[in-house]
Amino acid sequence: MSQSPLVRVEGMTLQYKTPDHLVTATYRVSFDIHQGERVVLLGPSGCGKSTILKAVAGFMPPVEGRITLKDRVITSPGPDRMMVFQEFDQLLPWKTVRANVAYPMLVNGVSREEADSRACDALAKVNLSKFIDVYPHMLSGGMKQRVAIARAMAMRPDVLLMDEPYAALDALTRRKMQEELLQLWDDVGFTLIFVTHSIEEAIVVGSRVVVLSPHPGQVRAELNCDHLGFAERESAEFGRLAGRISSMLFDDHEVAH
Ligand SMILES: Nc1ncnc2c1ncn2[C@@H]1O[C@H](COP(=O)(O)OP(=O)(O)OP(=O)(O)O)[C@@H](O)[C@H]1O
Numbered sequence: 591m592s593q594s595p596l597v598r599v600e601g602m603t604l605q606y607k608t609p610d611h612l613v614t615a616t617y618r619v620s621f622d623i624h625q626g627e628r629v630v631l632l633g634p635s636g637c638g639k640s641t642i643l644k645a646v647a648g649f650m651p652p653v654e655g656r657i658t659l660k661d662r663v664i665t666s667p668g669p670d671r672m673m674v675f676q677e678f679d680q681l682l683p684w685k686t687v688r689a690n691v692a693y694p695m696l697v698n699g700v701s702r703e704e705a706d707s708r709a710c711d712a713l714a715k716v717n718l719s720k721f722i723d724v725y726p727h728m729l730s731g732g733m734k735q736r737v738a739i740a741r742a743m744a745m746r747p748d749v750l751l752m753d754e755p756y757a758a759l760d761a762l763t764r765r766k767m768q769e770e771l772l773q774l775w776d777d778v779g780f781t782l783i784f785v786t787h788s789i790e791e792a793i794v795v796g797s798r799v800v801v802l803s804p805h806p807g808q809v810r811a812e813l814n815c816d817h818l819g820f821a822e823r824e825s826a827e828f829g830r831l832a833g834r835i836s837s838m839l840f841d842d843h844e845v846a847h
């Protein structure tokens with residue numbers, strides 16, 4: 591029996607107004623996200639992936655359609671949706687790792703003791719217990735991303751939003767971070783919307799991939815890949831799915847279904 595979706599994006603058109611023209615970033619995009627799913631938004635540069643995340647985060651209202659979280663229309667940002675960005679400089683440089691993770695909780699009314707304890711737990715989950723009292727400039731890019739993930743998770747959001755969080759990392763660190771994220775998901779069971787350009791990353795990280803068409807973004811296909819992870823990367827099925835997605839992204843005539 592399937593419960594109603596946690597997040598529902600319905601016929602969503604998103605636009606930017608610039609001084610001289612209107613940019614349509616996405617056109618009538620619809621998809622659902624159920625509790626505990628890992629949904630990946632995959633599409634070419636400029637198709638509106640980051641814009642969709644901004645709208646789910648509540649930074650940008652749709653000009654058409656709507657987004658609901660637990661059946662309530664999203665109209666503003668909230669601590670129930672936490673975002674992790676691509677950039678390594680998301681942390682406050684004058685605060686320690688522990689204080690960076692605790693900060694959003696303190697701002698949202700969590701007591702100092704509770705915030706500190708949740709910060710330490712979250713940092714342990716991303717294997718940074720030894721670094722809680724150092725400052726961000728002493729961390730590598732991958733470690734800073736782990737702190738950003740811990741900071742988001744410590745807020746216990748309904749949805750974790752990640753915009754190409756590993757794009758600026760080297761291949762080995764990227765793979766390690768993907769494995770850690772999946773391990774964290776196994777441990778905690780959160781709901782994830784993850785944006786990437788990489789077909790392989792999409793299949794490995796996602797339980798479902800939403801493939802978007804080029805600008806303005808429209809949903810081309812939704813593909814289930816829950817059963818495909820690192821262990822299946824060399825399998826024929828993984829290869830077939832990757833090939834199918836690749837032809838959707840690079841061949842405008844591929845028909846979605
Ligand atoms: N602040 C802005 N003002 C005007 N247009 C914008 C703005 N931000 C994005 N756009 C336009 O909206 C469209 C979608 O942009 P968006 O950043 O969402 O794409 P994306 O899929 O995340 O691309 P990338 O993979 O390169 O990050 C693009 O055409 C972009 O030029």
Ligand SMILES: [Mg+2]
Nearest residue numbers: 639640641753
């Ligand atoms: Mg983007």
